[in-house]
């Protein structure tokens with residue numbers, strides 16, 4: 001099944017309680033510390049830096065993860081995914097390194113060119129074109145080579161990034177599908193889907209950025225600093241004196257803006273959550289005529305978020321303005337100090353030009369690095385979240401174990417006690433003992449919440465009993481192959497059949513992917529579904545789901561019955577298959593079920609007692625145990641719980657009339 005369908009299937013069973021969480025690790029703190037170290041650069045590069053800083057303080061998407069601890073990044077898993085891309089990655093790193101080295105050369109070459117130009121304007125000697133040609137051509141070649149290298153490493157990196165992200169998605173999806181049902185009881189569907197989508201996306205973009213820009217920025221910062229020192233140790237010294245002041249101011253403003261941004265993002269998430277809930281439950285909202293109330297609630301949250309974002313906008317504007325002033329002052333100061341060095345012949349015009357360009361490169365690179373450090377922290381957190389479930393081993397394996405060579409279909413719940421893993425203290429079944437002879441139909445009845453569906457879940461081996469055993473033909477199902485058990489032995493027809501957004505024929509074929517069209521048609525005939533399917537213009541190829549046909553409850557159930565029959569299971573579980581249908585549909589479904597029952601061991605779980613009087617045996621479940629067992633007539637005669645249930649139900653239906 002597709003992940004959303006699998007998750008949706010079990011979402012109703014989940015979240016009864018959550019394990020106590022460790023105190024959450026706050027990744028932002030690391031980012032803050034690193035931003036403090038690199039703050040000055042942010043102040044030093046004007047508009048561009050301000051833009052970078054905005055990126056740093058505004059993560060792309062905040063999805064509330066609840067009070068979950070931040071999972072550790074799994075380097076071993078990452079290495080496994082990265083290894084096949086190693087050659088492409090190393091080539092990309094080499095190209096990026098080459099581009100960065102060329103970038104360091106550019107200011108020096110520019111200086112040479114300026115020196116040639118200024119010498120010519122001063123002396124007017126020789127041919128201008130000839131004088132300028134050499135350094136200009138060299139510079140052009142450098143630009144060309146730098147462009148080529150940049151293009152090369154970006155192509156390679158994006159290939160590596162996409163492939164690693166694709167492998168991450170596939171392994172995570174596979175690992176999630178392998179998990180047992182108890183896992184889905186404890187985890188929220190939204191959180192899992194989020195890991196497959198935005199966390200992988202976040203990790204991928206961080207990975208690409210860190211490799212490309214990180215390497216480049218680091219090389220350029222170190223290289224250009226050396227160039228600065230080489231051009232003028234005195235001017236470089238002056239720059240280093242100004243640095244600490246810029247570090248302090250940059251870090252302070254940056255941390256303030258980050259706080260504002262985080263608050264604004266949380267507010268956006270709150271507003272989105274509200275809209276999500278209202279749109280997701282639109283029928284309930286409409287049924288209670290709550291549209292205007294929802295609108296008011298949403299407007300209030302959106303207004304709050306707009307207000308916070310406006311304050312943030314003002315903060316960024318001030319920061320940007322300040323950055324511009326500081327940048328220009330640095331340029332001015334460099335020209336001022338450089339001019340005085342020029343007058344004492346300690347510096348040429350070309351060297352001053354080189355110094356200015358190189359110092360800009362340093363500032364830009366450092367600003368990039370401060371953004372990148374935030375990105376590293378975010379990328380590691382996102383990666384940690386993706387890897388958290390990737391190496392998780394399910395307690396109940398997906399396959400492996402014995403297959404019975406000859407199958408009769410006798411079931412025995414042998415003194416089974418069971419509590420859901422999410423609610424260990426709450427015993428749903430207590431020494432539950434029930435033997436279902438092969439080929440017989442047994443109906444389970446009892447109060448709502450009494451544990452009927454739990455019995456079916458144990459037979460499917462969605463969970464293992466806490467005590468006792470479930471046996472098939474006398475063999476504990478824990479030693480049987482779960483995929484054989486679920487895929488071939490047991491057919492499960494749920495009270496809320498889930499159909500997928502594909503054609504009807506594919507939905508039925510889900511029961512046995514290798515079934516021929518003729519077999520699918522035969523199953524549909526058995527399930528009393530063939531005639532209504534053929535009444536659609538596109539027959540079996542009718543698309544279901546959001547962009548296709550929506551089936552009625554009874555039609556859905558008949559498609560689900562056909563799907564279950566296609567695998568020709570020895571055991572059939574019917575979980576309240578005939579509830580919530582009108583009389584006509586119920587009759588159609590009932591005909592299908594009666595046909596489906598023949599020759600199979602059947603466990604029916606039902607509330608509507610009228611539909612199960614045909615069962616060979618009826619079991620009344622009370623307080624997690626078998627309270628009564630017998631035929632419909634036996635139990636009526638006995639005048640116990642079953643007779644009581646029948647009386648109450650008759651009373652209710654009379655009152656309803």
Ligand SMILES: Nc1ncnc2c1ncn2[C@@H]1O[C@H](COP(=O)(O)OP(=O)(O)OP(=O)(O)O)[C@@H](O)[C@H]1O
Nearest residue numbers: 013014016185420423428448449450451452453454
């Ligand atoms: N996935 C789950 N995790 C934790 N507790 C659960 C889970 N599913 C069911 N329960 C609890 O187990 C008990 C039995 O539930 P079960 O669904 O088996 O009852 P039921 O007899 O089938 O009820 P109904 O007839 O209303 O469907 C209930 O108290 C329910 O709250």
